[in-house]
Amino acid sequence: MLEGEGVSSHSSPSARLSAGKREEERMIELFGDATGNSIRAAIALEESGLAYQPRKVTLARGEQRTAEYLRLNPTGRVPALVDSDGPGGERLVLTQSNAIMLYIAEKAERSFPRAAWREPVRSSGSSFS
Numbered sequence: 001m002l003e004g005e006g007v008s009s010h011s012s013p014s015a016r017l018s019a020g021k022r023e024e025e026r027m028i029e030l031f032g033d034a035t036g037n038s039i040r041a042a043i044a045l046e047e048s049g050l051a052y053q054p055r056k057v058t059l060a061r062g063e064q065r066t067a068e069y070l071r072l073n074p075t076g077r078v079p080a081l082v083d084s085d086g087p088g089g090e091r092l093v094l095t096q097s098n099a100i101m102l103y104i105a106e107k108a109e110r111s112f113p114r115a116a117w118r119e120p121v122r123s124s125g126s127s128f129s
């Protein structure tokens, strides 16, 4: 179970890995299946340019309920992201597709969530700040 399906090897300036751990020690893994929530997380990773390893969790076979997967995500749902080089260089396990997307955007230094919602709206006279 949880086998890899290939590596996305895009790279962009914003996606370059920071100094610290050697490149082969840094790894983002995305555990998921062909569902909307998993696919949106995968799209965010593809768009980010960050290298990652997809790990398939076949829901139809109940792989989300194995002890191995439940250690990763006790809710038994996909997607789940594991970043061996998370904040402070620590391993991070993240669930919830929207949280994963925001994390990827921040890590890749993409500004789309910040531009859309996190800055005050000044042009129209209304403000959400």
Ligand SMILES: N[C@@H](CCC(=O)N[C@@H](CS)C(=O)NCC(=O)O)C(=O)O
Pocket (backbone or CB within 6 Å): 035, 036, 037, 038, 059, 064, 076, 077, 078, 079, 095, 096, 097, 098
């Ligand atoms: N709010 C969660 C929902 C995750 C979720 O419901 N995943 C479903 C597939 S789309 C799942 O893993 N179902 C397996 C199960 O419930 O056994 C997210 O956005 O990631």
